[in-house]
Amino acid sequence: MNIAEEMSDVIPLQIGEPAVQTPDHIKQAAIKAIENGFTHYTANAGTASVREAISRRMKRDYNVNVPINRILVSAGAVSALNLALLSIAEIGEEVLLPDPAYPNYESLIRMQGAIPVFYQTNAENDFLPDVSDIEKRITPFTKAIIINSPSNPTGAVFTEEKWQQILQLAKEHELYIISDELYDELIYEGKHVSPLSVDPSMKDQIISIFGFSKVYAMTGWRLAYAIVPEKLWYVMCKLQEPVTTCAPSISQKAGEAALDGPKDFVKEMLDMYKENRDIACELLKQYQVDFITPKGAFYIPIDISYTGMSAKEFAIELLMTQKVSVAPCDTFGPSGKSLIRICFAGDMEQLKEGLKRLGEFYQKKANT
Structure with a gap:
């Protein structure tokens, strides 16, 4: 996040922040x-x-x-x-x-x-x-x-x-x-x-x-x-x-x-997140990225072990070359050294473009 804040036009997929506003x-x-x-x-x-x-x-x-x-x-x-x-x-x-x-x-x-x-x-x-x-x-x-x-x-x-x-x-x-x-x-x-x-x-x-x-x-x-x-x-x-x-x-x-108060907002937000999740999973499948479809929350853990890179190496190079920010999971526990996490709670168009760049980067690294 600190590196990304010093760059322009970065697509943020790293933080668990809802894109929607607090209800009126x-x-x-x-x-x-x-x-x-x-x-x-x-x-x-x-x-x-x-x-x-x-x-x-x-x-x-x-x-x-x-x-x-x-x-x-x-x-x-x-x-x-x-x-x-x-x-x-x-x-x-x-x-x-x-x-x-x-x-x-x-x-x-x-x-x-x-x-x-x-x-x-x-x-x-x-x-x-x-x-x-x-x-x-x-x-x-x-x-x-x-x-x-x-x-x-x-x-x-x-x-x-x-x-x-x-x-x-x-x-x-x-x-x-x-x-x-x-x-x-x-x-x-x-x-x-x-x-x-x-x-x-x-x-x-x-x-x-x-x-x-x-x-x-x-x-x-x-x-x-x-x-x-x-x-x-x-x-x-x-x-x-x-x-x-x-x-x-x-x-x-x-x-x-x-x-x-009324709960309409929660239902609408959940429907939006589910649509985002399904689109994100479909895109990841297209790029043959290894992941598990989440049943809850708004994150997808992605296994990047086929690239031979550590989570931190992958995340930094992805940010520097593709301007996409993801969370490296090496601080999430011992198994996280080969995982990155994306958040799909943000803007739909940014999510699509970010995953396109991530998928292309993943394929390039996995096949070298």
Whole structure:
């Protein structure tokens, strides 16, 4: 991104940023909050009214009853992840995370002196993990398992059966599950399954994190929320004070409008993303690029191992010669050294042109 910013006419396929704008009714709620002087601190956990809206949403969408003293509103999903890890993992303890995975998982774990341990996900199995492989990596120091569904960068979507296996494993080994569900409404095949609805009896071991950035095109509003065990709620509220104090008050009012307002926008955006995904996959097939069709989120992982280049080498040369910016996945985990990631949430025409250039570049490198 830093290199691309110094160049002109670059086609950006690297960042997970929706091309659409935040819906008007959400913007208007924020404007009204400003006009009414709602511009001050809130409680660490967020306002009661936004937490009540979240509680209604969890009942409406997942048939899960969540009292507001288990809901923590945060300044983005990364902040919620940070607070969750700070509340459960001590220095030297281990947290399991998928390979490949959103890079901030590893960064957050390392920042607090805990140890990241990767478990494998395989393209042959739609990037879903083998639970027996996860179990092999559990030690007396293991504290939690991070699950991301739909996944960044793979687009993998966990089935209810897979969740049952994961939850049984967590129960047997007394581990926390940190479930990153940021893309929960962006699914093209199947449906989103939240672990809270699979086994409500495990509510004291599940931390589910949701957000507004991707589903409501609110990346700059910095707003997310975590559904947490009651015993951790007070701890995470206390930790939020020195980290960010609270989520932005104006954003919280916008979040209420998003949760309680019309959902036409989400359906329209999902239809657009699905069209983009299908076109992108068809183009990649034409250039004989090796990839797995994502079932959720808005990324496609591309295997560039046939080129003999590392992910970073491929991404930099593609940028410098073709003016197309992609994300090299070598920071997404050990398996990412031969993967790049594209985002298909942007402008359709740019996506087509970018993939044309990428495909031609790939073929040239793969055949040399």
